[in-house]
Amino acid sequence: MHNEKTMAKHVLVLNGPNLNMLGKREPGIYGAQTLADVEAICRAAGDEFGLSIDFRQSNHEGELVTWIQEALGTADGILINPGAYSHTSVAIYDAFKAVSLPVAEVHISNIHQREAFRHHSYVSAVAFGVICGFGTLGYRLALEAMAQKLA
Ligand code: CA2
Numbered sequence: 001m002h003n004e005k006t007m008a009k010h011v012l013v014l015n016g017p018n019l020n021m022l023g024k025r026e027p028g029i030y031g032a033q034t035l036a037d038v039e040a041i042c043r044a045a046g047d048e049f050g051l052s053i054d055f056r057q058s059n060h061e062g063e064l065v066t067w068i069q070e071a072l073g074t075a076d077g078i079l080i081n082p083g084a085y086s087h088t089s090v091a092i093y094d095a096f097k098a099v100s101l102p103v104a105e106v107h108i109s110n111i112h113q114r115e116a117f118r119h120h121s122y123v124s125a126v127a128f129g130v131i132c133g134f135g136t137l138g139y140r141l142a143l144e145a146m147a148q149k150l151a
Contacts, residue, residue, distance in 0.1 A: 008052040009076040009150040011143065013042050014064060015057035016083030022108075030108050033136050042079075045140040049147035061085055061092065068095035077102040077146050079139065086111075086121035096126040102149050104142040107132035 015035065023034035039055045046053040054075070058064050064085065071078055078101055085092055086107070096103055103126055110133030111118040124130050129145055131138040 008046075008050050009147070010074070011046070011051045011053055011146055011150075012067065012071045012075040012078045013039075013053055013055045013139070014067060014078060014080040014082075015055075016064060016081060016085045017059040017061075019081060019083055020057050020059070031135050038136050038139055041136055042139050042143060045143040049144055051143060051147055051150075053143075061089055065091050065095045068092065068099055071101060072099040075101060076150050077104070079104045079106060079142050079146060080123060081106045081108065081139075082121070082123050086123050087117055089122055093122040093126060096123065102146065103127045104146050104149075105130040106138040106142045108135055108138060109133060 020035055022030055022038065023032055035057060042053050042055055045051070056067060058067070064082070068078065080103060082089065082092060082105070086105070103123070105121065105123045105127040111121070112132070121130070128149060129142070131142050134141065
């Protein structure tokens with residue numbers, strides 16, 4: 001966390017289950033870019049918008065909850081693509097409620113164009129904004145919005 005106006009704001013970028021598979025399977029839905037490519041997009045956006053980026057992925061709900069809890073006092077905001085936990089996890093919702101940091105939610109695919117079970121996200125209720133369907137560009141757009149939010 002940075003209180004000085006001149007210091008870069010610190011954003012924790014979290015990716016949920018199976019996002020480590022990006023670029024390796026289902027390119028029709030998620031595109032050809034890998035998670036390493038997404039990290040590079042976030043680091044470039046961080047440089048452009050004056051944010052320092054901590055980029056992580058986990059397949060484990062509890063690990064994501066722990067990272068959200070630890071963000072209290074260490075991060076200024078959280079960008080999350082919660083993956084399938086978007087649609088199931090009250091635990092992640094509760095963690096965000098507990099830390100009350102600004103949250104931006106990103107989905108690579110348009111979840112509203114897909115199966116009905118993907119149409120609801122618990123995280124959306126605690127996010128200041130939600131982006132879906134713009135592919136990996138959504139991460140960059142969300143970081144621009146986060147920079148404005150934290151300015
Ligand atoms: O569109 C998104 O970003 C999602 O959060 C991706 C999740 C899905 O459960 C959400 O409904 C929408 C799944 C990520 C799985 O990514 C894969 C990538 C390549 C191959 C297999 C899975």
